[in-house]
Amino acid sequence: MSEQLTVIVLAAGGGTRMKSKTPKVLHRIGGRSMIGHVLAAVGTLEPTRVVTVVGHQRELVAPHVSELLPEAVLAVQEDQLGTGHAVRIALEALEGPPTAGTVLIAYGDTPLLAGETLRAFAASHRAADAAVSILSGIVANPHGYGRIVRDEAGIVQAIVEEKDASPEQRTIREINSGILAFDAAFLADAIGRIGNDNAKGEYYLTDAIGLARTADLTVAAHAVDDALQTEGANDRVQLAELGRELNRRTVTRWMSEGVTVMDPATTWIDADVVLAQDVTILPGTQLLGATVVAEDAVVGPDTTLEDCEIGAGARVVRTHGQLAVIGAGANVGPFAYLRPGTLLGAGGKIGTFVETKNATIADGAKVPHLSYVGDAEIGEGANIGAGTIFANYDGVNKHRTRVGRHAKTGSNNTFVAPVDIGDGASTGGGTVVRRDVPAGALAVSGGPQRNLPGWVSNRRAGTAQADAAGEQSENGRGLGTDPSEQAES
Ligand code: UD1
Ligand code: CA
Numbered sequence: 338m339s340e341q342l343t344v345i346v347l348a349a350g351g352g353t354r355m356k357s358k359t360p361k362v363l364h365r366i367g368g369r370s371m372i373g374h375v376l377a378a379v380g381t382l383e384p385t386r387v388v389t390v391v392g393h394q395r396e397l398v399a400p401h402v403s404e405l406l407p408e409a410v411l412a413v414q415e416d417q418l419g420t421g422h423a424v425r426i427a428l429e430a431l432e433g434p435p436t437a438g439t440v441l442i443a444y445g446d447t448p449l450l451a452g453e454t455l456r457a458f459a460a461s462h463r464a465a466d467a468a469v470s471i472l473s474g475i476v477a478n479p480h481g482y483g484r485i486v487r488d489e490a491g492i493v494q495a496i497v498e499e500k501d502a503s504p505e506q507r508t509i510r511e512i513n514s515g516i517l518a519f520d521a522a523f524l525a526d527a528i529g530r531i532g533n534d535n536a537k538g539e540y541y542l543t544d545a546i547g548l549a550r551t552a553d554l555t556v557a558a559h560a561v562d563d564a565l566q567t568e569g570a571n572d573r574v575q576l577a578e579l580g581r582e583l584n585r586r587t588v589t590r591w592m593s594e595g596v597t598v599m600d601p602a603t604t605w606i607d608a609d610v611v612l613a614q615d616v617t618i619l620p621g622t623q624l625l626g627a628t629v630v631a632e633d634a635v636v637g638p639d640t641t642l643e644d645c646e647i648g649a650g651a652r653v654v655r656t657h658g659q660l661a662v663i664g665a666g667a668n669v670g671p672f673a674y675l676r677p678g679t680l681l682g683a684g685g686k687i688g689t690f691v692e693t694k695n696a697t698i699a700d701g702a703k704v705p706h707l708s709y710v711g712d713a714e715i716g717e718g719a720n721i722g723a724g725t726i727f728a729n730y731d732g733v734n735k736h737r738t739r740v741g742r743h744a745k746t747g748s749n750n751t752f753v754a755p756v757d758i759g760d761g762a763s764t765g766g767g768t769v770v771r772r773d774v775p776a777g778a779l780a781v782s783g784g785p786q787r788n789l790p791g792w793v794s795n796r797r798a799g800t801a802q803a804d805a806a807g808e809q810s811e812n813g814r815g816l817g818t819d820p821s822e823q824a825e826s
Contacts (some may be wrong), residue, residue: 341438342384348445349392349414354572360394362445366580370609374448388427411501417541428578435521441796442517446569460560462518468554472516474564482512482542493556496543500536514567533559716742
């Protein structure tokens with residue numbers, strides 16, 4: 338039977354250096370808030386209970402935590418009197434504070450923290466049978482961190498905070514990452530005995546280490562070799578640095594899973610994106626949110642997809658998409674704008690300079706050029722002519738248009754919704770469809786073309802246009818009476 342594990346995430350601090358109305362732990366990288374990354378890592382431990390300590394801007398932090406982890410207990414720390422005080426409040430917020438098992442402490446602003454690291458740390462803590470274990474790190478610049486003080490035998494004696502450290506202690510490069518694991522019974526006893534008689538006048542959780550040693554209990558330190566995992570982002574420069582590093586790790590992970598990424602430096606993949614083997618991502622591509630890309634699809638260059646689903650073997654070029662589903666083998670772009678509710682069937686096409694919204698375009702159906710398709714249902718195998726507008730909005734309400742299976746509509750059409758174009762129907766070039774078209778019918782609209790001969794030489798005499806017209810007329814061409822000259826593509 339697995340022992341009890343309580344995780345306390347500290348997130349009450351201010352984060353003034355962000356200079357933001359958004360609380361520090363809610364700043365996002367890789368498609369999640371910083372605290373979202375921490376809670377995801379914590380979740381992989383399958384803890385018995387999770388407590389999050391909120392304080393500063395808790396009206397924003399608390400709902401966010403509850404949304405991500407509804408079962409998390411929220412402990413409110415009105416004034417931030419130190420990490421020891423925060424942990425005391427967390428324990429008090431629990432009905433029946435833990436007296437057995439492990440209590441793990443993490444911070445809400447370390448987005449690179451991996452679940453594996455926490456799992457290995459918790460396992461070493463249990464194996465060492467320690468009262469306290471420290472996830473430590475050896476860093477080049479230990480400034481600002483609590484230093485791990487060891488005796489001649491190498492046994493950890495205390496953590497001394499920067500402001501309280503002697504000049505000699507300040508040279509120690511082994512630091513406290515902030516992540517600590519406690520024997521629950523020891524913590525329950527020690528937490529009330531931590532005072533605030535120190536340089537900052539704060540209750541230091543790290544004083545628990547000295548208390549354990551005084552009682553001759555075991556204190557263990559496990560060094561994390563990947564120091565960035567416990568690094569916090571205090572300002573926007575650090576946020577961007579951690580964001581880039583997180584992305585580098587995500588892109589590297591997908592490449593090792595069999596995804597081709599032509600240019601990792603310009604490819605951004607959010608933490609929750611899922612890619613299949615043999616997906617190819619071309620430069621300048623951002624895959625965001627819950628985007629899923631199936632096998633052999635090629636995405637990019639210069640494409641942003643947020644919460645999209647791309648089918649196997651599909652091709653998506655220079656496209657901006659949100660909440661769209663693209664079928665297997667379909668073609669999208671270049672220069673397509675897929676808005677929410679776009680569903681493109683297998684082998685379909687949403688082509689160049691096409692905007693779609695709330696539109697189902699069935700298997701094999703094509704909207705190849707220069708069109709707006711809103712609130713529409715296009716049947717299987719249908720083809721929509723170049724430059725077609727689905728006029729879905731009458732100024733007050735939105736209406737739907739249905740185009741039947743294998744219908745072929747002409748160029749430069751306007752479909753004034755609500756309207757229904759039957760299966761296998763056709764429309765002529767320039768048709769404004771205001772009434773339903775029966776299956777198999779050809780719809781045309783507008784009056785016959787009228788030509789006013791000589792209009793240019795009369796009204797625009799002396800212009801290059803008039804000269805050109807005159808020259809062609811003299812050559813006996815271009816009278817415009819032969820209908821075969823009126824091309825329609
Ligand atoms: C703390 C550690 C230090 C360690 C460093 C690692 C203590 C006394 N010191 O120092 O040994 O090297 O982290 O980054 O623990 N918080 C609260 N409530 C509070 C105070 C802090 O929730 O009253 C939260 C903060 O939001 C933050 C975390 O605890 O997420 C750490 O607090 P911070 O003030 O940054 O501690 P440091 O002085 O950096
Ligand atoms: Ca800090």
